[in-house]
Amino acid sequence: MHTKKIILWFAVAILSIQIVWAQQHSDYTPLQVSDAGATELTSMLQMSPSAAAKRAGSGKASLYEAVDIEIKEKVKQGFVLYDDTLSRYLAAIGAQLAATRPSLQGTYKIYTLRSSSCNAFTFPNGVIFVTTGLLAKLHSKSQVAFVLGHEFGHLIKKHGEQAFDKELNLKKDFKFSSSNNENTLEVLLHYSREFEMEADAIGIELVSTAGFDANEAAKAIKYISPEDTQFMYHKIDIRKNFQNEDFSIDSIMSKSASGNYGNNTSKDGDDRLSTHPDDEKRFIAIKELLANMPGINVKPLPGDSADYAKVEYTARMENIRADFESGNYSGSIYLSLRSLKEDAGNRYLKLMLAKNLIWLANYKNNDVFDEAFNESNQYYGRYFSEVESFLKKLSPNDIKKLSYSYIKHNYNTSGKNEELCFYLAYASDFYLGSGVSRFYFNQYLKEYPGGKYTGYAEKKLQ
Secondary structure, rough: OOOOHHHHHHHHHHHHHOOOOOOOOOEEEOOOOOHHHHHHHHHHHHHHHHHHHHHHHHHHHHHHHHHHHHHHHHHHHHOOEOOOOOHHHHHHHHHHHOHHHHHHHHEEEEEEEEEOOOOOOOOOOOEEEEEEHHHHHHHHHHHHHHHHHHHHHHHHHHHHHHHHHHHHHHHHOOOOOOHHHHHHHHHHHHHHHHHHHHHHHHHHHHHHHHOOOOOOOHHHHHHHHOEEEEEEEEOOOOOHOOEEOHHHHHHHHHHOOOOOOOOOOOOOOOOOOOOOOOHHHHHHHHHHHHHHHHOOOOOOOOOOOOOHHHHHHHHHHHHHHHHHOOOHHHHHHHHHHHHHHHOOOHHHHHHHHHOOOOOHHHHHHOHHHHHHHOOHHHHHOHHHHHHHHHHHHHHHHHHHHHEEEHHHHHHHHHOOOOOHHHHHHHHHHHHOOOOHHHHHHHHHHOOOOOHHHHHHHHHOOO
16 A cells, blocks of 8 residues: 555544534435345345355356355445435335336345446346436436336346356357457457347336336436536536635636646447447437337326436435545535535535545645546546646645635535534644644534544544
């Protein structure tokens, strides 16, 4: 591990240990699993792949062992949810779809994965993960039904096991020599694309039979492309969010010339070396299926989009939280700023900005700033790069000043609460030193005796 990063973790160890997510003063309360959900996740860590492997045949034991390892790793990371608000929503839609196919009963379980990446995937053992990043992009219950119907299609056709068999055969036939690696990969991935198209057809059938609006399937494909097309050209007003009496954007931006804000990628429709079909091809294929499959229901579902608004909002808030917890602070900042455009008074979003800025300041101060940026940020759109460029231009002192001034401004204007009171003391200590911070730590102890951060504050006053 990088020596400076070790120093960073020690510097904020106490702070990180004491972070508590259920904020009674905020406008959003992060998701929590129920007792039943916690029991379920614990059981996943203790499960054995042997029974499923035996049912599939001894030749697939290694497949189920690999699946078991991957699932357990995701649970250990703390990003898997079960029996929470979103997971119960998904489970209800899944049950409605499965009721049309008796063979699906008892063969699957759906979990929510807190991740800003847009994805859903099914393991051969029936475990289905749906990310909050995907839920945040969709706009109706029927669109979610299509996503789950698509994943059920993979399960019904045993695509995971078929892909495993296909890979074994390819390794045997092609030996993966250097002369034909690309051709081998192309054949294998084309086989995967065939599965995707087949799963789309099954998904449409299940959606229609279960009474959802099959027309929403085509819309879902438009929304779930990796690029953040919905917000691609929504400019973030950095000045509006960060300019205040203690922090001048102009003075910071004048220190260096403007960077290259372009972050768009072009697509030419060549999906030969992709595991999924080109989005446009998939969209056209689904339109053809909707037009030609007999008996497909395309009747709008009452309240389809209106009822989904709360799910979309919850997913967006969880994406901010997930990026923060995974160390993608710049991504979490961008998503917070983007949401503040529509919800300017949301105190949870302002609190998340404060926390992200504190951590960025620590990273900058310890010269590991680049580790606070994530490759997935390329999908956030062209205006993310403006936010990123702004953050990267800040000197260690600049970003300390920004975190302090932002927290102080919001503490004075957004309603006082324990979190901001503590972070104001922490930021003032980080930026101005103990002479000033002693006042704020004393203020915290006076206003919140027995609070979550009492131990930390008392140590700073010793």
